Amino acid sequence: MSDRTAYTDVLVVGGGNAGLCAALAAHEAGAKVTILEKAPKEERGGNSALTAHMRFAYKNADDLAPLMNDPDPEVIDRIRQRAPSRDEGELWDEIMLVTGGESDPDLLQVHVSESYNTIRWLREKGHAWVASFEATTGNIIGMNGGGYGLQMRNFALLEQLGVPIHYETSLVDILYDDQLRVTGVRALTPHGFINVMAKATVLACGGFESNPEMRARYLGHRWDTVRMRGVPYNTGEGLQAALAIGAMPYGSWSSCHASPQDIELPVFSLPSSMAFGRSNWVRYAYPYSIMVNLHGERFVDEADEIRALTYAKMGRAILAQPGGIAFQIFDRKARQLGLLDAYDAANATGATSGTLDGLAAELGIDPHGLVQTVRQFNAAIQPGPLNPDPFKKDNKRTEGLAINKSNYSISIEEPPFEGYAVRCGITFTFGGLKVEPQTAQVQHVAGRPIPNLYTAGEMLGGLWHWSYASGSGMMAGATFGRIAGRSAAIAALS
Ligand SMILES: Cc1cc2nc3c(=O)[nH]c(=O)nc-3n(C[C@H](O)[C@H](O)[C@H](O)COP(=O)(O)OP(=O)(O)OC[C@H]3O[C@@H](n4cnc5c(N)ncnc54)[C@H](O)[C@@H]3O)c2cc1C
Incomplete structure (x- = not known):
């Protein structure tokens, strides 16, 4: 990217699970997509690459068999005995239980009801799931190759589709016009600043767990010196840039996983x-x-x-x-x-x-x-x-x-x-931006949507408060990433 200004239909900022699902969905909807990623190529994948599983609703073990390559009937029987089902009502109840009833019901409704559909969509993209029977794990089924396998397959797929991915390129500011229409972002590359102009932008650059100043500011005493489980790249500038243009903060900014x-x-x-x-x-x-x-x-x-x-x-x-x-x-x-x-x-x-x-x-x-x-x-x-x-x-x-x-x-x-x-x-922070649940469009503090701006993954606030149910971050990232990418493509192509 040597020009000082580049153009695309849909710009995705952040190459974690949420960003790559957004990019795949936007491409599927016919948009020209570009991805910016802060990490160097050899460290791509975000926290998503360090994960194991997604928590989704399934009626019974028969729902899981189609997610596996060559499912073994004995394995399906063991699943049936150990974790026979997690229906939509149970998934809803678990999340409401751990969040003390604070999870936004409209967001949670989409999260729960779209979870299995999203898993099937990922399956169609070439992903597979494998069973796990370890004594202390609460995850009966995880991604084949874990989050690393999932992410590497998604990068390969996007490369095959010709989607440009610009590494070591970090969002600095969001660009917008006098109607508050987002027109792209300003980013820092190893060769200086660049403007990437886009008809629609999806912010998917994680929380602020890697930023000690923001951890102290929002999470409080001692959190500045805590050690991280994940990548050092999620320093919260996506959130800060969005707040700077009036995006509505939402969810629990004082708690984290x-x-x-x-x-x-x-x-x-x-x-x-x-x-x-x-x-x-x-x-x-x-x-x-x-x-x-x-x-x-x-x-x-x-x-x-x-x-x-x-x-x-x-x-x-x-x-x-x-x-x-x-x-x-x-x-x-x-x-x-x-x-x-x-x-x-x-x-x-x-x-x-x-x-x-x-x-x-x-x-x-x-x-x-x-x-x-x-x-x-x-x-x-x-x-x-x-x-x-x-x-x-x-x-x-x-x-x-x-x-x-x-x-x-x-x-x-x-x-x-x-x-x-x-x-x-610390795994990740819960504070994020308010979105319209059906489209993942970012809302302004003035009480209306910000034209052409969408978000997903840990940047989307309102689902998790105080605590969280294992496997939910990757599931929410995929679900709302897919929704954000599709919505951004529709906005860009309209
Ligand atoms: C060790 C570990 C294990 C976990 N296990 C699980 C699990 O099994 N199941 C589960 O559901 N969840 C798990 N989680 C949580 C899970 O990782 C997150 O919920 C999920 O990855 C969030 O996805 P994301 O796309 O929002 O963020 P990420 O995957 O972190 O992606 C954000 C991306 O944005 C990039 N970025 C940051 N700032 C900028 C910028 N300014 N410009 C451009 N790019 C930027 C980052 O480099 C990164 O690639 C785990 C987390 C960790 C750390």
């Missing part, structure tokens, strides 16, 4: 790491543990719901502890149940000891506090069967503690004892 990660989580991760067997930092066996802080005290109900509905709020609880760290404590039974297999595979940072005192000393926890907490916890466990099924609660709970545990309460009494050190890792 943040989950328990190994204490050695690096400060960020890059998509290329996926191609070379990336380390797995997630520490999601916590529902079967007690989590304690450096004083040996519990600070959260580790399992008020199934893992998929709690993990995104656990990072915040850990960050609030002394030093912003915590420890997941297990006894021999967790290992016997296979709940720590994923930790072994990932070489999780932790310690093992024949005594609780010894474990506390190894991990740097106050031994008196840990021993007392464990004694009280064991004594408070109520009778009843334990069933550590990641898809169902078991009501194996405690009673009488200052903070009770609602499910999966496994006593901690049989050595060896194991403890794993964890920290908060």
Whole structure:
């Protein structure tokens, strides 16, 4: 792109899942499409490239078979037994439950009712899904090759379709005329600034999770120094540029998705790491543990719901502890149940000891506090069967503690004892822009749509508040990315 000004029908800013779905949909609708991406080509893909699955509604396991290449009847039967269905009502209820009823109902209606259609659309584009039966994962089916596979296939498809993708090109400002009609963007390339003029623009350049100044400003104390699970590129200038022209901020700007990660989580991760067997930092066996802080005290109900509905709020609880760290404590039974297999595979940072005192000393926890907490916890466990099924609660709970545990309460009494050190890792931010749900067109604070401007992915606000249901970000990105791309093409070609 050597000219100082370039022209296109539909401009997509950001090459994550939302952006690439928008580009595919706009191209499908007959528009000439151009993509700008801040990352260099070798690190393309966004956070989307680091993912595993999408959460969508399906009536029964028969809905999943057509998503797989050569589905094996035995695999379909295992799915039928483990996670037989998630109908639209359940998907709606899960999201309303974790967001405390704050998810925008009109947006959520589109998200839920379009989820399976969008998955079928992706299938038609050449993607496939594979089943997963790990003991602690709440995802029965994920993308073939994970988000990395999905993204690389989409890039290949767009290249085949002749869609230009300009890397190392970062949106700086949104251009508009005296009628507030968006006419394109100003972007920074390695060779200086360029104006890309477009009949319609889709902003899909992620949240502000990679920007410490914005994290401190919107999320508050301590969030500036938190480590990221994802790419360093989502620094929020898409949001800032949109707010600067009067786009309506929407959803929860003070909360985010943040989950328990190994204490050695690096400060960020890059998509290329996926191609070379990336380390797995997630520490999601916590529902079967007690989590304690450096004083040996519990600070959260580790399992008020199934893992998929709690993990995104656990990072915040850990960050609030002394030093912003915590420890997941297990006894021999967790290992016997296979709940720590994923930790072994990932070489999780932790310690093992024949005594609780010894474990506390190894991990740097106050031994008196840990021993007392464990004694009280064991004594408070109520009778009843334990069933550590990641898809169902078991009501194996405690009673009488200052903070009770609602499910999966496994006593901690049989050595060896194991403890794993964890920290908060931020995944993405929830604050975004208000859109018209059927078109993903961005709304102005003056109460009307901004002509020719659309958004999708983490830039779209209003779906997630405080917490989130696993697999929803990629699903929303695909659904609203497709809608935004189609709407932008219609606007551009009209
Ligand atoms: C480790 C990890 C695992 C996850 N696992 C899952 C999962 O299994 N399922 C799930 O649903 N969600 C998961 N998520 C969340 C998921 O990644 C997001 O919900 C989803 O990727 C959002 O898509 P997006 O397209 O909005 O953002 P991204 O995929 O992050 O894409 C944004 C793109 O915009 C580019 N960009 C940023 N600023 C600019 C600019 N100024 N100009 C041009 N380009 C710009 C970025 O480089 C990036 O490529 C996970 C996240 C992480 C970090």
